[in-house]
Amino acid sequence: MAINRRTRLLIPGALLALALLSGCGSSSSDTSTIPTAASIFYAHSAVFKNNSTSQLLYTVGYNGFGQLGDGTLTTRTTAAPVAGLDRVNRFAAGGDHTLSLAFTNVSSVFGWGSNQQGQIGAAKSTTGSDAHSKVPVKIPLHGEVTDVAAGAFHSLAVVAGQVRSWGFNGNGQLGDATLISNTTPVAVVTAVPASTDTTPITGITSVAAGGSHSLALTADHKVYAWGNNGSGQLGKDPAGTSGTFSTTAELVQVNGADLANVVQIASGGGTSYARLGNGEVWFWGYNPVARATSFAPTKIVMPAGAAVIARISAGWDHLLLLAGDGTLWGWGFNGYAQLGDGTQVSTAAPVQVRFSSTRVMDRVTSISAFGNHSMARSGGVWYGWGDNSNGQLGNPILTNDIGFLSVPVRVGGL
Numbered sequence: 001m002a003i004n005r006r007t008r009l010l011i012p013g014a015l016l017a018l019a020l021l022s023g024c025g026s027s028s029s030d031t032s033t034i035p036t037a038a039s040i041f042y043a044h045s046a047v048f049k050n051n052s053t054s055q056l057l058y059t060v061g062y063n064g065f066g067q068l069g070d071g072t073l074t075t076r077t078t079a080a081p082v083a084g085l086d087r088v089n090r091f092a093a094g095g096d097h098t099l100s101l102a103f104t105n106v107s108s109v110f111g112w113g114s115n116q117q118g119q120i121g122a123a124k125s126t127t128g129s130d131a132h133s134k135v136p137v138k139i140p141l142h143g144e145v146t147d148v149a150a151g152a153f154h155s156l157a158v159v160a161g162q163v164r165s166w167g168f169n170g171n172g173q174l175g176d177a178t179l180i181s182n183t184t185p186v187a188v189v190t191a192v193p194a195s196t197d198t199t200p201i202t203g204i205t206s207v208a209a210g211g212s213h214s215l216a217l218t219a220d221h222k223v224y225a226w227g228n229n230g231s232g233q234l235g236k237d238p239a240g241t242s243g244t245f246s247t248t249a250e251l252v253q254v255n256g257a258d259l260a261n262v263v264q265i266a267s268g269g270g271t272s273y274a275r276l277g278n279g280e281v282w283f284w285g286y287n288p289v290a291r292a293t294s295f296a297p298t299k300i301v302m303p304a305g306a307a308v309i310a311r312i313s314a315g316w317d318h319l320l321l322l323a324g325d326g327t328l329w330g331w332g333f334n335g336y337a338q339l340g341d342g343t344q345v346s347t348a349a350p351v352q353v354r355f356s357s358t359r360v361m362d363r364v365t366s367i368s369a370f371g372n373h374s375m376a377r378s379g380g381v382w383y384g385w386g387d388n389s390n391g392q393l394g395n396p397i398l399t400n401d402i403g404f405l406s407v408p409v410r411v412g413g414l
Contacts, residue, residue: 034065057082188200208266225252258280284296318332340354
């Protein structure tokens with residue numbers, strides 16, 4: 001087990017004036033009330049134990065708002081199933097809340113954790129000690145739900161090819177042509193804010209939620225974005241001559257001659273990603289390596305000899321890239337060793353996740369990137385690396401220092 005001192009994360013100004021210090025702060029004990037304000041973000045994990053299509057959801061890490069769903073507010077360093085939740089098919093871990101989706105005769109979506117911005121979309125308070133749920137509560141969505149996504153303070157779901165959104169909307173991330181937050185799901189529409197057209201977008205197959213922006217992928221492989229564009233994460237110039245796109249509730253199509261046949265989308269704090277059918281991966285918005293912003297899609301160039309990328313997963317400022325041969329690569333900010341190469345060196349060239357200098361991680365079948373930490377299932381075993389200051393990697397929190405794991409270590413409880 002390699003443990004190093006944690007360094008301060010530098011966050012781009014992508015979330016209003018809020019400084020989301022992902023994973024910062026100390027561990028929590030069970031108390032009678034939730035924190036009066038959120039100060040620890042993306043410090044919990046949620047994974048499936050195996051590769052079955054319907055299975056129990058396991059959680060671990062920070063639990064100050066009940067985002068582990070175990071009926072307590074106690075931070076936990078060993079992964080365990082969510083209490084009272086049946087088998088589910090998909091999930092999403094947000095800043096301080098969690099969503100699950102079960103494909104049943106009538107699709108069931110549940111949320112738990114913080115509801116201070118209405119992000120769990122249920123009949124719960126948004127103020128005071130009741131602004132949370134320690135156990136899953138059903139979200140009122142009607143129709144066949146096929147995907148869910150969780151941002152810092154907002155949530156998304158695909159319902160019969162349309163998108164429903166709920167939670168904080170100060171940047172237009174709900175896409176309902178307003179800047180008004182909602183505690184219950186609303187339709188993402190095609191209208192610009194000044195229009196009276198409230199026609200919902202259609203033909204959507206998947207969604208992704210960033211810190212304060214949203215993405216949707218259509219059946220014909222187009223990408224749409226809305227919300228915060230302070231870093232260019234909507235694929236538009238924030239100060240373009242055709243209008244100001246620093247914040248917009250208007251849907252914008254992410255253009256670019258190279259973004260053809262997009263088959264997967266992902267989103268970090270202020271960064272957007274697209275994987276193409278040929279395995280290429282592109283990003284736009286905040287560049288966590290150069291610490292610069294750009295609205296023009298840029299290709300992530302894989303090292304020579306790397307296999308075609310088959311899956312991606314985005315953390316706050318880093319990306320995991322799973323290759324078709326079962327090897328795993330990391331790209332982006334590496335101040336917490338979340339790239340898994342045993343260093344703290346951020347890199348524009350993807351590096352291979354490895355157990356040691358002589359052994360790379362292979363036989364990977366599942367990946368999950370979170371705030372400043374990563375997890376992957378290799379050879380049937382879950383491993384984690386990066387920030388562990390709240391036990392989110394399923395390993396004990398150091399009592400004399402706040403540390404992180406610089407190489408993959410087995411996740412306790414999985």
